[in-house]
Structures are given as C-alpha cells and as structure tokens.
Amino acid sequence: MIRIQLVDDEPNILNSLRRLLRRDGWQVDTFSDVEEALDGLLQHDYAVIVTDYKMPMADGVTYLKFAKQKQPDAIRLVLTGHGNNEAMAKAIHQAEVYRYLTKPWDDHEVIATISSAVELYQLQKDNRKLRNENQALRAMVKARDEELLRLEADIPGITRIRRDADGSVLLDDDASYPG
C-alpha cells in the first residue's frame, strides 16, 4: 500500500487535498501538527511526504530535513504560497526536495506531481531490491566458485567431468577416489 503524508497547519487544505487524492488508491495520512507528523514517521513508511512551506513552530524545510533522516526513501515535496525562488532553492538544497507545488494549486498538477513522486519511489525501491538480489546472487556464485576451487586444489580433476560420444559420464579406472 502506497502511503502519502500531508502536513499543513490548515486543516481545510488537508481535507481538500485528501479529497483530491482519494481516487488514486493511495492511503493518505494528514497532519496539521508537526509533532504528530513526526510521530507518524515512526509508525508508517511513506512513499511521498508533502508539507506546507510556512508553518508555526517549524517550517516545512526543517520538517523535511527531519523526515529525510527518519525516512530517506520517501520522496519529499513542498507546497508553498510564496513565489520566493530563493527560499525554494534553499529548500531544494537543504532537504533535497523533489519538486514544489504552489498555492493555490492546480489539481491536475498536484496529482501528476504526486504520481510521478510515487513512481520514482517505486522505481528506487525496485532498483534497491534488484540490487540486493543481484548482490545475494553474486555472493552465492562466489561461494560456489570458491568451493569448486578448494575441491580442485584437494583433488585435481574432480571438478571436471568427461563424457563419451553418447553423453555417458566416464570414470577413470585408475582414479583413486577416497570412499
């Protein structure tokens, strides 16, 4: 289940966004309180975190910096009422924000941006999973090779099989295998 966290000090904004995202089959958790949002990070893994830029107590960038430590994989988005590009540049650098959305927002843009964030999250997750699997397989192959080398060193020729024309395995008459 894809979970999305929305943080904004204005409950009506949260409700409106929740309505907007209802149809996409995502689990949307909303928080109007930054402390509670932080607690939320301990309870669930989020694919995407969207936060207001300006909030009482903590601003969005500070919150996202925390969120990044707790859940580095979640894709971070900022919702802002300010057209202040300098502040946004700061946000993007400090909290590695994926994209920012402006208030008032365009519904299609919000859905498209969150969808692409979800996609990125899933790609990164799949990527990581494949990389881990790949590593595990390599480790297995390596262990096998080492075992073969060890056997070959003990008993030269043991890892090689000779066959005749019809594919039968040939055993050396003079071989003296133990056991």
Add this chain to the structure above:
Amino acid sequence: MTEPTLPAQEQPSLDARLEQANRQLLQSEKLAAIGQLAAGVAHEINNPVGYVYSNLQTLENYLNDLFRLTDAIGTSGSLEDLRQIRDNIDYNYLREDLRDLLAESREGIERVKTIISAMKDFSHIEEEEFRLADLHRGIETTLNVVNNELKYKAEVVREFGDVPQVECILSQINQVVMNLLINAAHAIEEFGRITLRTRLADEQVILEVEDTGRGIEQEHLNRIFEPFFTTKGIGKGTGLGLSLSFNIIKKHNGEIEVHSQPGKGTLFRISLPVTQPSEPLVPAQDKEKPI
C-alpha cells in the same frame, strides 16, 4: 523656538501647513505599512483560495457522479442497476463529504471576506472624525490584518476587560495597535506570546500590548518615539511607526508609555480618555510635540 520672531499673520498658515504635513506623513506611513502587509495578506488569502478552488473541482466530480445516478433512473431497467451505480460512485461517502466540502468552502470564502473588509477598514484614510467606537472591534480588525505576521511568531492572548465605547478616530487607533503588534512580532525571535489587555481606570481606557520578545535596550528606550529612529534592518522598518503612534495618541489627549526589560519583553500602555474634552482636536495642541 522661532515663534516670537514670526510676524503674527504667518502663524496660522504655518500651523495649517504643519498640520497638513502631519497628515501626509501619517498617510504615507499608513500606506507603507499596508504595502508591507500586502505580501502577508496575499499569502493569507492564498490558503482559502487554494482549497476553495480545489473543492469546487471536486464538487464538479461529485455532481457528475450523482448525475450518473439520476440519469440512470430514466434509462436503467431495474432497481438493482441503480443500486450498482450507487455503490460504484461511493454514494455514502459523497453524501457525507459534500456537507464538509461545502462548509469548509464557505469558511474559506468568509475568511477572504474578513481579510478584505479588515483591509478596507484599515485603509479608511480620510476618516478624521472623533466618534464613539468599540476598541475591541478595532483590535479584532487589526488582528485580522496582521494575522499573517503574528501567527508564526506568537500566540495572541486577549485579556479584555469591560470597557465602554471610546470617543476616538478608530482607524488611527487601529494603526497604533498595528504598529505595536508588528513591533512585538519583530521583537520575538523564535515563538512567543503577545498579550492584549484592556481595562477601565478613572474614566480612562487602558490598552496594553505586551510581548515576550528581546526587549528594548536602555539607551534606546528614550529614543523610540523619535521620528526615523529604528533598530530594524534596512527595508524592515521606516522608523516612523512609534513616532506616529505617539502623535496619534497625543491627538486623542491620551498617553503612551513603555516598560521594557531586555531579554524579557516589552509592555506598551496606552491610556485614552473615554470622552474627548469639549473642544477636541485643535491644531495648536500639537505645538508641544511637533513631528
């Protein structure tokens, strides 16, 4: 100081010019303050406009769903089909959420309305007449205008007493309150508290604005009412807010005093007579403290 050397006939015209200069200064300070606030107010309006707009689009989707159901009444063969559509469109959720959607949208529009009318109240510039006014209403209007400057800096506590209507020029008193509130917010570094108090004492209404900010340095304390004195950075303050506040209060035959402890906070106390003396507002009164 130069008065004795002036020919007698020039005195009234100089007084009139001074009065006019005062008025212009007051006006430009007010416009500067409004300009400063406009950015904040725009942000304040962004939120409600944002969600109301989005809600309207959602409402359109809901209506389309509901029309699917009502249109089907004419075309579908059985009640079972209708039930199917009803379940498909999540009818129970729509029903429930429609009320919330409308209530929240109405709330949003009301907020925009409040902010706009507060701005309008505020920019009444030519209203020069003394009349009985409700100070608490003025304070609420002002809080609405500066809300965006305050809400990230302080919790606002109202300790309003039972005070009568006061004979004043409310738009000017609002401006004083706005100056004090913005100064209070600027004085607070992280997050603090701003307390607004009113009470009646000896035919005077007392209005206090207290903050938990950094306080005013002793050496600045007797300069804060001087024109153009400011400790705020360039572009942050004109240095006119408190000096104009001082003049406004003087014009109302009131007093403004300040108590401050560096590191602890600042308290501004204004006292205003409930009724003005029978001959209110003669320009000559300004001669003791011209701008």
